[in-house]
Amino acid sequence: MGKVIISEALVQTNIDASSKEEVIKVLADKLKAKKYVDDGYYDKVIQREKNYPTGLPTIIPIALCHTERESVLKSALAVGTLKSPVEFQQMGSPELVVKAEIVFLLALNDPKDQIPWLMKMTGVFKSKEVMERVRYARNNKELADTCKDLFL
Amino acid sequence: MAKKKLNILTCCGSGVVSCSMFDGRIRELLQPLDVELSIIGTLPPSVETLVNRGDVDFVVTTSKIPGEIKVPVIDGVALMSGFGEEECLEKIKQTAIDILAKK
Numbered sequence: 001m002g003k004v005i006i007s008e009a010l011v012q013t014n015i016d017a018s019s020k021e022e023v024i025k026v027l028a029d030k031l032k033a034k035k036y037v038d039d040g041y042y043d044k045v046i047q048r049e050k051n052y053p054t055g056l057p058t059i060i061p062i063a064l065c066h067t068e069r070e071s072v073l074k075s076a077l078a079v080g081t082l083k084s085p086v087e088f089q090q091m092g093s094p095e096l097v098v099k100a101e102i103v104f105l106l107a108l109n110d111p112k113d114q115i116p117w118l119m120k121m122t123g124v125f126k127s128k129e130v131m132e133r134v135r136y137a138r139n140n141k142e143l144a145d146t147c148k149d150l151f152l
Numbered sequence: 153m154a155k156k157k158l159n160i161l162t163c164c165g166s167g168v169v170s171c172s173m174f175d176g177r178i179r180e181l182l183q184p185l186d187v188e189l190s191i192i193g194t195l196p197p198s199v200e201t202l203v204n205r206g207d208v209d210f211v212v213t214t215s216k217i218p219g220e221i222k223v224p225v226i227d228g229v230a231l232m233s234g235f236g237e238e239e240c241l242e243k244i245k246q247t248a249i250d251i252l253a254k255k
Contacts, residue, residue, distance in 0.1 A: 052165020052196075052215055056233040064232070066169050091170075092214045092229040111168040118169065119176040126234035 004108070004117055005076040006151060008144040009034060013137055016083045020100075021046060023086055024065055027078040027105040034076070037107050041071035045105070055088030055098030060131040063088040063098065064121075066106035075114065078105040079147050081135055102135055117151070124150050156255050157188040158248055161202060162228070163213035167195040170214045170232060177231050178212065181241055182248055209251045212244060224251075 010030050017023045028042040044067040054064045085099035104121075108114055124130050130150060137143035160178060164170030171193025178191060194202060200219030202208055211221065212228040224247050230236035 048165060054165075056229070057235055058233045059235075064169075066166060068166050068168060090229075091232065092216065092227060106169065108169065111172045115172045115176045118173045122173050122177070122232060122234075125232070126237070 003075065004114065004151070005034075005036065005074060006079075006144060006147050008140050010076060010078040011140050011143045011147065012080045013140055013143050014083045015080045015103075017086055020049065020063065020086055020088050020103075023063075023080055023082065023100075023103050024049070024105065027065075027080050027103065030078050031076055031105065031107055034074075036072070036074040036076040038071045038073060041067065041107070044068070044071050049088070053089035053091055053094050055090045055096075055100055056125065057090060057096075057098055058125045058131065059128045060102060060135050061085070061098045061100050062102045062104060062125065062131075063100040064091075064104050064106065066108065069109045069111070072107040072109040074107070075109050076107045077147065077151065078107070079103070079134070079143060080105070081137065081143065102131070120151055155186065155188045156252055157190065158182070158185075158252065159207050159209045160189065160191045161199060161208045161211045162191060162193045163196055163199055163211055163215060163217060164193070165195070165215050167193050167198075170228070174212050174228055174231060177241075178244065181245055185245075185248060185252065187248075187252060210247050 031037045048067045080103045090096040162171040162174040199217045210224040212226045230240035
C-alpha cells in the first residue's frame with residue numbers, strides 16, 4: 001500500500017485566491033514540483049471538479065479535490081487554507097455553493113488500499129475543534145504538523 | 153445455513169475516492185447484521201447498466217445518477233460532510249434490513 005506523503009512542502013496557509021482554479025493550481029504545482037504527480041494532473045482535477053464537484057458543507061466548509069489515479073506517481077496530500085473563502089460547487093448538488101476555507105488536494109494511486117486512511121479524513125471533517133486547528137494554523141510548518149498528526 | 157448476501161453499489165465522480173470512504177463506513181455500519189457484503193464502486197454513467205444486469209440491492213451515491221434506477225438510491229454526501237450523517241446511516245441500515253427481510 002502506498003503511504004500518503006504529507007509535508008511542509010505540500011501545504012500553504014493563507015492562500016490569496018479568487019477562484020477555485022487558482023487555489024487548485026497553487027496546490028497542484030506543489031505536488032508537481034515534488035514529482036508526485038505528472039503534467040496532466042492539474043487539468044484532470046479541474047475537469048473532474050467541473051463534472052463532479054467536491055465542495056462539502058462541513059463544519060468549516062472545505063473542498064476535497066482529487067482525480068483518478070492515472071496522473072498520480074506517489075500518494076500525497078496537499079492542503080491549503082484560504083485568506084478569504086473561495087466558491088466551490090457542492091458535491092452531489094452542483095446548484096449549491098460552498099464557500100471553502102480549506103482545500104484538500106488528494107493524489108492517491110491506490111485508493112482501495114487506502115480506505116482506512118480515507119476513513120480517517122471523514123472523521124476529521126466532523127470535529128469542529130480539529131477543523132479549527134487546521135484552518136487557523138499560523139504557518140506552513142504548523143499546518144503540515146497538524147495534518148500529519150491527524151492523517152498519518 | 154449460508155449467510156445472506158447484500159450487493160451494494162457505491163457511486164461517485166471518480167468511482168474511487170468517495171466510494172472507498174463509503175466502503176469502510178458501510179461495512180462498519182452493517183457488521184452487526186452478520187451478512188456477506190459485496191460493495192463495488194462505480195461511476196454515475198455505469199449505474200443503470202449494472203443495476204439492470206441484476207444483483208444490486210441498493211446504491212449509495214455522492215452524485216446524481218442518470219437513467220432509471222430500479223433499486224433504492226441513497227444520497228451519501230452526509231457521510232462525507234458529517235451533516236445529516238446519523239439520518240443517512242439510519243437510512244442505509246433500514247434499507248439493508250428491509251431488503252434482507254425479503255431474501
